[in-house]
Amino acid sequence: MEIDVQMRRRASRRWIAIGMIAFGAMFLVLGLVLAGATASFLSDAKRTRGSVVALEWREDNHKEDHTPVAYPVVEFTSADGMPRRFQSSTGSNPPSYEKGERVDVLYRAGSPADARINGFASLWLLPLIFGGTGLAMSVGGTAVATARRWRS
Known part of the structure; x- marks a missing residue:
């Protein structure tokens, strides 16, 4: 019974880590796209x-x-x-x-x-918000995944 609970916890932590990394990557990409659009606007x-x-x-x-x-x-x-x-x-x-x-x-x-x-x-508020949120979520997800592997 206890082993089953531990396996569920590990699986849920894995999915949380994967979700955080995936959403973080999407937000980070969106922040970079917005920053690129702003840079393009500024160039001309x-x-x-x-x-x-x-x-x-x-x-x-x-x-x-x-x-x-x-x-x-x-x-x-x-x-x-x-x-x-x-x-x-x-x-x-x-x-x-x-x-x-x-x-x-x-x-x-x-x-x-x-x-x-x-x-x-x-000019820069939206790229900073999306990029910063994405970076924080990706780092958090990576930390969860790393801690999970370290404990194994």
């Missing part, structure tokens, strides 16, 4: 100055208290002389920017609608 992005013209407040459905989050709306003039406007994909509470604040804007010359605020969060 035009730089200009813009102004925060508004803060778009939305409820954050990922939090239990549904705290509203401010997303800056930025206006800038592209190289073709056309005024452009975009809403940042990164929001925060308290707001990271104030209405009227001047910001650096990066955009693709061939597609000025693809614009971002030149800031750490707007």
Whole structure:
């Protein structure tokens, strides 16, 4: 009876380790893909100055208290002389920017609608979250698998 329980524990630890490594690898790959997309964006992005013209407040459905989050709306003039406007994909509470604040804007010359605020969060937050989570899960799964083999 005791041997059966030990075998089940070993099997469950093995599957936990395999699952952690697999999910960690997927998250790590996704983080690397996002980092590559950001690097590609930066390699051909035009730089200009813009102004925060508004803060778009939305409820954050990922939090239990549904705290509203401010997303800056930025206006800038592209190289073709056309005024452009975009809403940042990164929001925060308290707001990271104030209405009227001047910001650096990066955009693709061939597609000025693809614009971002030149800031750490707007450029690198998602790659860092996915890559860091993936790395931590993979290392944790490897540690579980290594500890299991070491005990055997």
